[in-house]
Amino acid sequence: MKNLEPSIQAFILHFGEMGSHWGINRTVGQIYALLYVSDAPLNAEQITDALGLSRSNVSMGLKELQSWRLVQSQHLPGDRKDYFSTPENVLDIALTLLEERRKRELDPTLTLLRQTLMEKPGSEKEKHAHERMQQMCDLMEQVSDWAEDLQRLSRTDLELLLKFGNKIPRLLEMKGKLSIMGKKKR
Amino acid sequence: MKNLEPSIQAFILHFGEMGSHWGINRTVGQIYALLYVSDAPLNAEQITDALGLSRSNVSMGLKELQSWRLVQSQHLPGDRKDYFSTPENVLDIALTLLEERRKRELDPTLTLLRQTLMEKPGSEKEKHAHERMQQMCDLMEQVSDWAEDLQRLSRTDLELLLKFGNKIPRLLEMKGKLSIMGKKKR
DNA sequence: CATTAGTTTCAGTAATTACTGAAACAACCG
DNA sequence: CGGTTGTTTCAGTAATTACTGAAACTAATG
Numbered sequence: 310m311k312n313l314e315p316s317i318q319a320f321i322l323h324f325g326e327m328g329s330h331w332g333i334n335r336t337v338g339q340i341y342a343l344l345y346v347s348d349a350p351l352n353a354e355q356i357t358d359a360l361g362l363s364r365s366n367v368s369m370g371l372k373e374l375q376s377w378r379l380v381q382s383q384h385l386p387g388d389r390k391d392y393f394s395t396p397e398n399v400l401d402i403a404l405t406l407l408e409e410r411r412k413r414e415l416d417p418t419l420t421l422l423r424q425t426l427m428e429k430p431g432s433e434k435e436k437h438a439h440e441r442m443q444q445m446c447d448l449m450e451q452v453s454d455w456a457e458d459l460q461r462l463s464r465t466d467l468e469l470l471l472k473f474g475n476k477i478p479r480l481l482e483m484k485g486k487l488s489i490m491g492k493k494k495r
Numbered sequence: 496m497k498n499l500e501p502s503i504q505a506f507i508l509h510f511g512e513m514g515s516h517w518g519i520n521r522t523v524g525q526i527y528a529l530l531y532v533s534d535a536p537l538n539a540e541q542i543t544d545a546l547g548l549s550r551s552n553v554s555m556g557l558k559e560l561q562s563w564r565l566v567q568s569q570h571l572p573g574d575r576k577d578y579f580s581t582p583e584n585v586l587d588i589a590l591t592l593l594e595e596r597r598k599r600e601l602d603p604t605l606t607l608l609r610q611t612l613m614e615k616p617g618s619e620k621e622k623h624a625h626e627r628m629q630q631m632c633d634l635m636e637q638v639s640d641w642a643e644d645l646q647r648l649s650r651t652d653l654e655l656l657l658k659f660g661n662k663i664p665r666l667l668e669m670k671g672k673l674s675i676m677g678k679k680k681r
Numbered sequence: 682c683a684t685t686a687g688t689t690t691c692a693g694t695a696a697t698t699a700c701t702g703a704a705a706c707a708a709c710c711g
Numbered sequence: 712c713g714g715t716t717g718t719t720t721c722a723g724t725a726a727t728t729a730c731t732g733a734a735a736c737t738a739a740t741g
C-alpha cells in the first residue's frame with residue numbers, strides 16, 4: 310500500500326477488517342474504502358497500485374461491489390478505462406446496503422420460515438419449534454416492512470427521521486392522540 | 496445430524512449458512528438455531544449428538560455465544576451439567592445482537608474516525624478524504640444514538656414502534672406540529 | 682484425597698476461502 | 712483485418728479459518 314496518507318491508510322485498513330466481520334472479504338472492503346474517500350473516480354490499475362493487490366483480485370472485488378450496487382462505473386472522455394466511484398451521499402450507500410442485505414438474507418429466510426410454517430407439526434417438539442419460528446417470522450416481517458418503508462422515504466425525510474433519535478419515547482407517548490394510526494390492520 | 500425432524504433440520508442448516516454471511520461461523524449458527532427451537536435447555540453433549548460435531552467444537556461455540564450474551568446457562572437440580580438456552584422473546588435476542596454489534600463494530604469505527612478527524616488534513620486529497628469520513632461519522636453517530644435509544648425502550652413500546660412501519664411517512668407529515676421536537680440541538 | 686463427571690484448552694490437521702499469474706476475451710483503431 | 716489496450720476468467724496455490732482428539736484442568740463426591 311503506497312502513496313497513501315497515513316490517515317487514509319488507517320481508514321482503509323480498518324474497513325478491510327470491518328468487512329471480514331461482515332462476511333465481506335478484506336480486500337473488497339479496502340477497495341470500497343479507497344473509492345469512498347477518493348476525490349475522483351479511480352480505474353482498476355490505480356486501485357491495484359494504491360493497495361498493492363493483483364490486478365485480477367481488484368477486478369473480482371469490483372465485480373462483487375457492482376453486484377451489491379455499491380460502486381458505479383463510468384468512462385472518462387478520451388480514455389477507454391473504466392473508472393469507479395461511490396455514491397456522493399452516505400445515506401444512499403446505507404440504503405443500498407440495507408436493501409441488498411434484505412434481498413439476500415432476510416427474504417430467503419422469510420421464504421423458508423413461511424414454507425415450514427405451512428405444514429402441521431408432527432410432534433410436540435416440532436410444535437414448539439414451529440411456535441418459535443413463528444415468532445421469528447413475525448419479527449422479521451416487521452423489520453422487513455420497516456426497511457421497505459425506509460427505502461421509500463425521500464432523503465430529506467430520512468435525515469429528519471435520523472435526527473429524531475432520543476425523541477422516540479416522546480413520540481410513543483403521543484400514540485394515544487394519533488388515533489389514525491391504529492385503525493388499519495397490517 | 497440425527498434425530499431431528501426435517502423442518503427443524505432445515506432451519507438449523509439455513510441458520511448455519513446465514514451465519515457465515517454474517518461473520519459468524521457455521522457451527523455457531525447451527526448451535527444457536529438448535530437452542531432457539533428447542534423446547535428445553537440442552538447440555539453440550541446433547542448438542543454434540545444432535546448436530547454431529549465434536550465435543551470441543553461445541554464447547555467453543557457455546558463460549559462464543561456466551562460472549563455475545565446470546566445464550567444463558569443454568570444448572571438443573573441433581574445434575575452437574577451445564578444446560579444452555581436462548582431468551583424466550585425474539586425481541587430481546589434482536590436487541591442483544593444489536594447492542595453487541597454496536598459495541599464491537601460501530602463504536603471502534605467511530606473512535607477511529609473521531610481521532611482521525613481531530614487532525615488537520617495535510618493535502619487536498621486528504622482534505623477531501625476527511626470530509627467523506629466526517630459524513631460517515633455523522634451518520635454512524637446518528638445510527639448509534641438510534642440504537643442506544645431503542646435499547647432503552649420498554650418491550651411494549653418497541654412492539655408498538657415496530658408495528659408503525661408504513662405509517663412513517665404519515666408520522667413525518669406531523670413534524671410541523673411537534674414544535675417541541677426541533678428545539679434542542681444535538 | 683482418590684475417583685469420577687464434566688469442561689476447556691491447544692497443537693495439529695482439515696476444509697474453506699482468498700489471491701495470483703497466465704491465458705482467453707473484448708473493444709477499439711489505423 | 713492485425714495490433715494495441717484494457718478486462719475477465721480460471722486453475723492452481725497460498726493464507727486463513729474451523730475442527731478435532733488428546734491432554735489438562737476443575738469441581739464435586741464418597
